[in-house]
Amino acid sequence: MSELKLMKGNEALAEAAIRAGADAYFGYPITPQSEVIEYLMAEKPHERTGMVVLQAESEIAAINMVYGAAGAGKKVMTSSSSPGISLKQEGISYIAGAELPCLYANVVRGGPGLGTIQPSQADYFQSTKGGGHGDYRQIVLAPASVQEMADFVKDGFELAFKYRIPVLILSDGVIGQMMEKVELFDPIPRLTDAEIYEKYPWATTGKKSGTERRIITSLDLDSHKMEEHNHKLQAKYKEITEKEVRYELIDCDDAEYIIVAYGSSARIAQKAVRLARAKGIKVGLFRLITLFPFPSVKMHEMCGKGIKGFLAVEMSSGQMVEDVRLAVNGCSKVAHFGRYGGIVHTPEEVLEALEQKIIGG
Amino acid sequence: MADITLDQIIKPENLVYTKTKLMTDKVLSYCPGCGHGTAHRITMEVIEELGLEEQTIGIAPVGCSVLAYEFMNIDMQQAAHGRAPAVATGIKRVWPDKIVFSYQGDGDLAAIGTNETIHACNRGENIVIIFINNGIYGMTGGQMAPTTLIGMKSSTSPFGRDAQRMGNPLKITELVAQLPGTYFVTRQAVHTPANVRKTKRAIKKAFENQRDGKPGVSFVEIVSNCNSGWKMTPRDANTWMEENMFPFYPLGDIKVDGKLV
Numbered sequence: 001m002s003e004l005k006l007m008k009g010n011e012a013l014a015e016a017a018i019r020a021g022a023d024a025y026f027g028y029p030i031t032p033q034s035e036v037i038e039y040l041m042a043e044k045p046h047e048r049t050g051m052v053v054l055q056a057e058s059e060i061a062a063i064n065m066v067y068g069a070a071g072a073g074k075k076v077m078t079s080s081s082s083p084g085i086s087l088k089q090e091g092i093s094y095i096a097g098a099e100l101p102c103l104y105a106n107v108v109r110g111g112p113g114l115g116t117i118q119p120s121q122a123d124y125f126q127s128t129k130g131g132g133h134g135d136y137r138q139i140v141l142a143p144a145s146v147q148e149m150a151d152f153v154k155d156g157f158e159l160a161f162k163y164r165i166p167v168l169i170l171s172d173g174v175i176g177q178m179m180e181k182v183e184l185f186d187p188i189p190r191l192t193d194a195e196i197y198e199k200y201p202w203a204t205t206g207k208k209s210g211t212e213r214r215i216i217t218s219l220d221l222d223s224h225k226m227e228e229h230n231h232k233l234q235a236k237y238k239e240i241t242e243k244e245v246r247y248e249l250i251d252c253d254d255a256e257y258i259i260v261a262y263g264s265s266a267r268i269a270q271k272a273v274r275l276a277r278a279k280g281i282k283v284g285l286f287r288l289i290t291l292f293p294f295p296s297v298k299m300h301e302m303c304g305k306g307i308k309g310f311l312a313v314e315m316s317s318g319q320m321v322e323d324v325r326l327a328v329n330g331c332s333k334v335a336h337f338g339r340y341g342g343i344v345h346t347p348e349e350v351l352e353a354l355e356q357k358i359i360g361g
Numbered sequence: 362m363a364d365i366t367l368d369q370i371i372k373p374e375n376l377v378y379t380k381t382k383l384m385t386d387k388v389l390s391y392c393p394g395c396g397h398g399t400a401h402r403i404t405m406e407v408i409e410e411l412g413l414e415e416q417t418i419g420i421a422p423v424g425c426s427v428l429a430y431e432f433m434n435i436d437m438q439q440a441a442h443g444r445a446p447a448v449a450t451g452i453k454r455v456w457p458d459k460i461v462f463s464y465q466g467d468g469d470l471a472a473i474g475t476n477e478t479i480h481a482c483n484r485g486e487n488i489v490i491i492f493i494n495n496g497i498y499g500m501t502g503g504q505m506a507p508t509t510l511i512g513m514k515s516s517t518s519p520f521g522r523d524a525q526r527m528g529n530p531l532k533i534t535e536l537v538a539q540l541p542g543t544y545f546v547t548r549q550a551v552h553t554p555a556n557v558r559k560t561k562r563a564i565k566k567a568f569e570n571q572r573d574g575k576p577g578v579s580f581v582e583i584v585s586n587c588n589s590g591w592k593m594t595p596r597d598a599n600t601w602m603e604e605n606m607f608p609f610y611p612l613g614d615i616k617v618d619g620k621l622v
Contacts, residue, residue: 024455052454056447057480064444064477068451071438072418076455094441204436204452206416206459215430217421217439 003184009149009175010035012182013079013105016153018045021188022103023074024052026065030084031117032173033107037079049190059084063091063104070100071216073196073203075157079105081173082123083114085131092166093132096233097218101160103153105169107176110342118342119173121263124319127170128292135230137237138166139244140291142262146180154185159244163236164202170291172315174264174344241293251277252284257358258302259350260324261313262288265338269313272350283354286310291320296327309333309358313350316340333358381406383414385434390425392499394595396585397425399551400493401432403561404464407568408435417460418452420445422474424466425499443474446481449488460571462489468498471507471533478533485542485577489567492534492580495587496606503590507531510609515590530609534582538615544577545570546616550584550607552599563614577619584610 014036027037045051056062062078069076085106110120141152156167207213220226261269266287276283312321321336337353339345383405391397421429423442430437440448445463453461498504505515512521538546549560567579588598
């Protein structure tokens with residue numbers, strides 16, 4: 001039954017995995033997302049739903065366990081934080097190449113390197129432009145609340161299986177660690193073996209007599225075939241770009257200026273919008289929900305309707321702003337503001353940046 | 362004259378030797394003289410003889426046997442370099458009733474994948490690992506492997522492996538045998554008919570262990586040749602293997618039914 005609870009974002013993500021009917025979670029602890037595996041271990045999902053939870057020896061092993069289980073038709077996920085996500089990139093690239101469905105979460109911390117354990121949004125490029133080797137994309141969902149940490153697990157699995165693609169929940173230390181009320185969705189039963197055989201004929205579950213064997217691979221030594229495979233992947237990404245864009249427009253109807261933000265930055269920007277409105281500045285918030293696909297069409301359409309400037313607010317030195325610039329394509333002013341390296345900007349700082357870089361600039 | 366088909370020449374009553382239906386008709390990509398083909402074949406024969414083909418999932422590595430999935434006529438996954446034991450773990454944990462095995466070379470299993478190998482073995486995953494040790498990286502053109510012998514030449518140890526500068530060959534099979542999570546650990550070879558028969562028995566035992574739910578990994582090392590990488594004729598390579606590889610990597614069971622021999 002749906003239930004109202006006060007939870008940390010990381011706990012909501014873990015609880016949602018059980019409720020979404022996940023078959024397995026493979027992970028490795030790292031701050032600030034260790035609560036995910038801790039919660040799962042404490043909840044004994046093997047007793048609740050039969051879900052497997054395994055602490056792997058490394059992030060590399062964890063993502064490869066995901067590869068194996070996903071290739072065998074199961075609903076599986078992993079999670080980590082920035083340095084651990086870097087380690088997973090090899091596996092993500094293989095998952096993208098072999099077209100397997102999986103869900104993973106990055107509770108981003110400041111970098112580069114070991115960086116800091118404080119929140120950051122500096123993994124935007126890695127998340128939206130590939131991350132691992134090769135020409136691939138993944139669907140990226142950016143939760144801005146504990147509620148969305150839970151809901152996006154369900155949505156993420158649906159998208160992963162719909163397109164046979166890795167789906168990333170790109171969170172950050174703020175959303176992962178903060179507590180909010182969350183309405184947990186009703187549990188979805190795990191698929192039975194028979195349902196998996198029927199729904200996922202591509203999965204390696206053992207070759208039945210009289211049927212073709214199934215092969216999960218990302219390799220083809222014939223480069224013409226590999227180019228064909230890449231065409232197929234690109235066609236899929238195009239379809240996703242056309243059909244799966246998600247965003248939220250707040251106070252944008254009469255806006256002259258737009259703040260573009262996602263995740264915890266969007267929550268801070270929303271407060272900045274209120275502060276600006278109190279001063280009579282007509283500003284709205286364009287909150288990105290999918291980072292890939294990026295809502296370029298909508299953003300471009302808005303700038304054609306008299307928006308005087310876009311301020312990209314993100315906890316990085318300027319990554320998402322590049323996609324805003326590409327979308328706006330010169331038809332309006334674009335500037336960036338963000339604190340980084342683990343520092344979270346304040347609404348006042350965002351307002352000041354709006355006034356200086358967009359309105360006064 | 363009408364074309365003569367194979368069926369007209371090969372009569373069922375004359376057949377004394379056929380390949381298992383679990384090997385495809387694809388021509389093997391291995392060099393003539395290489396042990397991989399035999400190791401593939403006896404692995405597939407065992408799966409067929411035990412009647413496990415409908416529930417078996419194999420994992421191919423990176424290396425010469427990366428295309429094992431083209432030759433083994435069962436459901437297969439191709440894993441990233443060294444990650445096969447993790448991939449196998451993922452499958453076995455969500456499908457505990459399936460039979461899961463990895464087939465890996467020495468670079469894959471004992472260098473880049475050492476972590477995955479040790480931890481899958483230490484957790485006691487109920488899987489079979491078939492490990493082909495030919496002391497060299499074959500696929501990439503004969504570079505030094507973790508199992509390359511001291512003094513042995515390769516393209517990255519052109520004057521022979523020097524322990525001081527390049528480290529020592531790794532006896533990973535003895536190492537995993539020490540772990541409580543391995544149930545059966547053996548080292549075999551496939552260069553003579555007698556060895557092929559012994560190795561097939563060992564592989565059969567490994568799959569039976571998994572089928573019967575015996576706790577832990579069944580690990581079968583096959584010391585093999587790489588005549589191309591070693592720059593020898595197949596015959597010389599086998600002789601060299603007997604004279605040099607076997608003294609360092611002695612054949613025989615190391616752990617049986619969870620107990621060190």
